[in-house]
Amino acid sequence: xxxxxxxxxxxxxxxGGSEIALATLDRLATRGLRRAVLLGRRPEVMxxxxxxxxxxxxxxxxxxxxxxxxxxxxxxxxHTFATHGDFxxxxxxxxxxxxxxxxxxxxxxAGHAAIANYAGAVSSGLAAAAALRxxxxxxxxxxxxxxxxxxxxxNYVYGSTKAGLDAFARGLGEALRxxxxxxxxxxxxxVRTQMxxxxxxxxxxxxxxxVAASIVAGLDGGASVVWAPSPLxxxxxxxxxxxxxxxxxxxx
Numbered sequence: 001x002x003x004x005x006x007x008x009x010x011x012x013x014x015x016g017g018s019e020i021a022l023a024t025l026d027r028l029a030t031r032g033l034r035r036a037v038l039l040g041r042r043p044e045v046m047x048x049x050x051x052x053x054x055x056x057x058x059x060x061x062x063x064x065x066x067x068x069x070x071x072x073x074x075x076x077x078x079h080t081f082a083t084h085g086d087f088x089x090x091x092x093x094x095x096x097x098x099x100x101x102x103x104x105x106x107x108x109x110a111g112h113a114a115i116a117n118y119a120g121a122v123s124s125g126l127a128a129a130a131a132l133r134x135x136x137x138x139x140x141x142x143x144x145x146x147x148x149x150x151x152x153x154x155n156y157v158y159g160s161t162k163a164g165l166d167a168f169a170r171g172l173g174e175a176l177r178x179x180x181x182x183x184x185x186x187x188x189x190x191v192r193t194q195m196x197x198x199x200x201x202x203x204x205x206x207x208x209x210x211v212a213a214s215i216v217a218g219l220d221g222g223a224s225v226v227w228a229p230s231p232l233x234x235x236x237x238x239x240x241x242x243x244x245x246x247x248x249x250x251x252x
Contacts, residue, residue: 007032008219012080012087014065014124015094017042020143020191022049023212024091029056031216037084039065039076040094067094067120068112077127081135089219090128091141092121096158097195103157110157117161122168129172132181139219140176140183142169146227149187149236153248173224184218186211188228204229 008028013021016038025036036058038046043062050060061084065076081087096113103110125142132138147155148162166185173183190205211228218226227233239247 008088009033010035010085010087011089011091012037012039012084012128013091013093014039014077014128015067015092015143016040016049016062016065017045018091018093018143019194019208020188020211020215021091021093022052023208024141024215025049025053025058026056027209027212027216028089029053029058033058035059035084037061037063037080037087039063039080041066065094067116067124070115070120070123073120073124074127074130077124077131081131086135086138087132088138089141090132090138091143092125092128093141093143094120095143095161098158100153100155100157113157114161117158118164118168121165125168125172129176129181129183133176133179136180138181140169140172140181141215141219142166142172142183142185144169144185144187146187146189146232146236150240150247170225182222182224184215184223184226186215186218186226186228187232188214189232191228204232204235 009032011025011028011033013036015021017040025033036053038050038060040046046062050062053060066072094116096116098109098113103113125140128140132140142165144166145162147159148166151159169183169185176182188211191211192205192207206229214226214228
C-alpha cells in the first residue's frame with residue numbers, strides 16, 4: 001500500500017528493461033519505493049537496473065516476460081501479484097519501435113511489432129487492471145506516444161499501434177472508475193534512449209529521466225494523461241487541426 005503521504009512503496013514493471021521505466025523507479029526510490037518486480041525479455045538490462053535500485057535500498061526481483069506471448073500474460077501477472085503481494089504502481093512499458101521501411105518490406109515483422117505493442121499491451125493491461133481492481137487501489141501507467149496522435153509517413157506502423165494502445169488505455173481508465181484503481185496514460189515525444197540511437201532527434205526531444213520526472217509529477221497530481229514534455233499537448237492540438245496536405249510537409 002502507498003504510505004501516509006500517498007507515495008509509491010511497491011512497483012511492477014512490464015517491460016523491465018525500459019529506460020524510462022527504470023528512470024521512473026530510480027526517482028521513486030528516493031521517495032520511499034521499497035520493492036520492485038521487473039518483468040521483461042532483456043535480463044541483462046534488467047539486472048543492471050536492479051543493481052542501481054538495490055543500491056538505493058529497493059528490493060528488486062527480475063523475472064522473464066514475453067510481450068508477444070499473450071496466452072501467458074493473465075496467469076503470469078496473476079501469479080506475480082499472488083506471490084509478491086500488492087503493487088501500488090504497474091508500469092506497462094514494453095514496445096517495439098522498428099523501422100518503417102523494414103516493416104513495408106517484411107509484413108511479418110510489422111505484424112510481430114503490432115502484437116507486442118498493441119495486442120500484448122491489451123492482454124497484459126487487462127490482467128494488471130484486474131489485479132489492481134481486486135486489491136482496491138493502485139495506478140497502471142501505460143506508456144503511449146505522441147506518434148499515435150496523428151500518423152506520419154515515416155512511422156505509421158508504430159504510430160498505429162500507439163494510437164490503438166492510447167484508445168485502449170483511456171477506455172480502461174473509464175472501466176476502472178470507482179474501483180480505487182486508475183490508469184495514467186503517458187505520451188512522450190522523441191526520447192533519447194538506446195531505442196532511438198542514431199535517429200535525428202525531433203523537436204522537444206527529452207531524456208528518459210526528463211520523461212520520468214513528468215511521470216512522477218503526474219502520479220503526484222493524479223493526472224489521467226501526461227504529455228512529456230507538456231508543450232506537446234498544445235502542439236498536437238494545432239497539428240491535429242491541419243489539413244493533410246500541410247501536415248505531410250512538416251518535419252517537426
